[in-house]
Amino acid sequence: AQTVTQSQPEMSVQEAETVTLSCTYDTSESDYYLFWYKQPPSRQMILVIRQEAYKQQNATENRFSVNFQKAAKSFSLKISDSQLGDAAMYFCAFIQGAQKLVFGQGTRLTINP
C-alpha cells in the first residue's frame, strides 16, 4: 500500500523568509502524481502544486516550488517570501491509478510577523 509521511507536525517561519516542508512516500509504481494541498482555518482544501512523476523538472507555482527526488521518494515543498496568508495545514498527497488520494499526516505552518 502507498503511504505518505510528513515528519514535521509543526513548522514556523518569519514573514518574508523561506521554509521547506518535507514529505516522503512509498510506492512500487513508476507512474503517479504528487500534490501539496493547503488547508487554512476555513478547512477548504486548496491545491498548491502538483508534480508528475515522469517529469524530471521540479514544479513551480509563483512562490511555491517542489524538490522532487524520485529515487529517494522525496517531495518537499519550498515556500519563498512567506506571507501571513500562508499560515495553514499543509498536506502532501499521492495519487496513482484509481485517483485515490493518500494524504500525509500534515504539517501546521505558522508565519511569525
Added chain:
Amino acid sequence: GAVVSQHPSWVICKSGTSVKIECRSLDFQATTMFWYRQFPKQSLMLMATSNEGSKATYEQGVEKDKFLINHASLTLSTLTVTSAHPEDSSFYICSASTQGFYSPLHFGNGTRLTVT
C-alpha cells in the same frame, strides 16, 4: 475553475437520527467522487469512492451500512450517516475529479457534523 458544492456546511443532529450530506459538481461532470473524514488536527481519511451509477467502494474499516453513499447522477453524490452517534461527529469532505486519471481533485468546503 471546477467548483464542488457541499451542503450543509454544518449540522447538528440528535443521536439515533440520520443526516444526509450532498456533494455537487457545479460546472463539470464527475464520474467519481470521494468522501473523506477528518478528525480535529488530523489528516483526511478516505472513507469511500463513489462511482456514478454503481455501488460505492468502501475503505477497510468503514461501515457501509452506517455511511450510505449514493451517486445517482454525474453531478451529485450523497453521504447519509444513519443512526448517528456522538462518535460519528467529525468533519466530512467530498471531492470530485474531472475526466481522466491524475486530474486534480476538487474539494467541497466540508460539513461539520455534531451528534448530540
